[in-house]
Amino acid sequence: xxxxxxxxxxxxxxxxxxxxxxxxxxxxxxxxxxxxxxxxxxxxxxxxxxxxxxxxxxxxxxxxxxxxxxxxxxxxxxxxxxxxxxxxxxxxxxxxxxxxxxxxxxxxxxxxxxxxxxxxxxxxxxxxxxxxxxxxxxxxxxxxxxxxxxx
Numbered sequence: 291x292x293x294x295x296x297x298x299x300x301x302x303x304x305x306x307x308x309x310x311x312x313x314x315x316x317x318x319x320x321x322x323x324x325x326x327x328x329x330x331x332x333x334x335x336x337x338x339x340x341x342x343x344x345x346x347x348x349x350x351x352x353x354x355x356x357x358x359x360x361x362x363x364x365x366x367x368x369x370x371x372x373x374x375x376x377x378x379x380x381x382x383x384x385x386x387x388x389x390x391x392x393x394x395x396x397x398x399x400x401x402x403x404x405x406x407x408x409x410x411x412x413x414x415x416x417x418x419x420x421x422x423x424x425x426x427x428x429x430x431x432x433x434x435x436x437x438x439x440x441x
Contacts (some may be wrong), residue, residue, distance in 0.1 A: 291371045291380060291403030296395040297336040297345070298367035302328040302342060340364065346394065357370050371403070 295301075302324055304312060312325040312332065328335030343364045353361055358377025362385070363370040373381045389396055 291373075291378075292401065293369040293371065293389075294400035295369070296397040296398040298331075298343065299328045299330045299339050300337060301395075302338040304328060304334075307330065336366075339367070341368075343369075346388060346392070350381075350388050353384050353388070354381055398411045 306326075309326060310322050311416060312329065313322050315322050325332075329373075330336075347362045347364050347369065350362055351360070354377075356374055358381045359375070360371060360373040360377055360381040362381075363372075369385065370386060371381060386396075
């Protein structure tokens, strides 16, 4: 299952003393725009989001513990959850419950998954319900979409 966090990099507030480092002007003498939260493309935003996003991932893993064979990976602003057998429902519920409790904004139209293959970040993961990940290969998004509609 792939879960997309909406505006993940913009969730991290920037210390007021660092706001001038993230200011820009569109034209000479024009208004100055200041980013007060992380902005995609700025290295520090990716760094701090990866730390915050990983904390959420670890919290979910601690809650699930040994009750479900689950891998929860964070790629940019997507969580990829790979789980097997009966652990799928409790792991999914736990992740969505934690997201709701901490007010993590999810992009509901982008949430996808279930038995079969799911792609995230240009990588296609295939797994069987009983077996876990058995293949990961780099593919283009066009190929990924074609593969998902064919299966």
